[in-house]
Amino acid sequence: MSDSAPSARSRDSIGNTLFVAIGVSLICSVLVASAAVMLKPRQLKNEEEFRQRIILDVAGLYEPGADIATLYAAIEPRMVDLASGEQAPVYLVMDGNEIEQVILPVEGAGLWAMMYGFLAVENDGQTARGLRFYDHGETPGLGDQIDKPAWREQWQGKRLFGPDGEPQITIVKGYAPDDSDFEIDGLAGATLTARGVTSLVQYWIGENGYGPYLQQLDDKESR
Ligand SMILES: Cc1cc2nc3c(=O)[nH]c(=O)nc-3n(C[C@H](O)[C@H](O)[C@H](O)COP(=O)(O)O)c2cc1C
Structure with missing residues (x-):
């Protein structure tokens, strides 16, 4: 019992807490940044497709379910x-x-x-x-x-x-x-x-x- 007491105290020390908090923050920020970079091309493609859909819609050419790129060829x-x-x-x-x-x-x-x-x-x-x-x-x-x-x-x-x-x-x-x-x-x-x-x-x-x-x-x- 006397063996475990010092190690429990060191686990809860300020240094240890900061180390874990900073570590978790770093891992999370790397994950979020990678997701943002990986999703960027898809986001741009969706934005472009949305713009094309609106243009087709105002022109009266939009057909729900139809391929936007095909319609947009006009x-x-x-x-x-x-x-x-x-x-x-x-x-x-x-x-x-x-x-x-x-x-x-x-x-x-x-x-x-x-x-x-x-x-x-x-x-x-x-x-x-x-x-x-x-x-x-x-x-x-x-x-x-x-x-x-x-x-x-x-x-x-x-x-x-x-x-x-x-x-x-x-x-x-x-x-x-x-x-x-x-x-x-x-x-x-x-x-x-x-x-x-x-x-x-x-x-x-x-x-x-x-x-x-x-x-x-x-x-x-x-x-
Ligand atoms: C919370 C709130 C939101 C409003 N949003 C709009 C709005 O989006 N567009 C607008 O023209 N008037 C909005 N109004 C009303 C305007 O203040 C104004 O009363 C109205 O444009 C006058 O139009 P009317 O002469 O057809 O009543 C809003 C008023 C409130 C209290």
């Missing part, structure tokens, strides 16, 4: 010049050699955070085909009504520009008139998110965004 990414001199990506939905629609990345401030999405535009550069956000911080049940399929469907066929060529598409407060070319129903209890969406869409189709590019598509169509 999409051609391009870089285009903005009025600011910067370059920005667009995603062309091709039908053979013809552009069928153009998908524009759009982003802007919501009530709580930045909202990121894609606006699909017909090949006339004038008519909306769809709007889909994939990242935002709006409140469930209020601002997140922007994700509701019934609300999103209204974008199809709306005119983006007024007769003067200025962006005119607008989310109104309340219901848009049935025959309205430019208006989209408001979001009940979420007028601030709706305003954010109107301004970001108007910005990106406007003269400082993709406006000149869309105009040039329209000129080609009407040639």
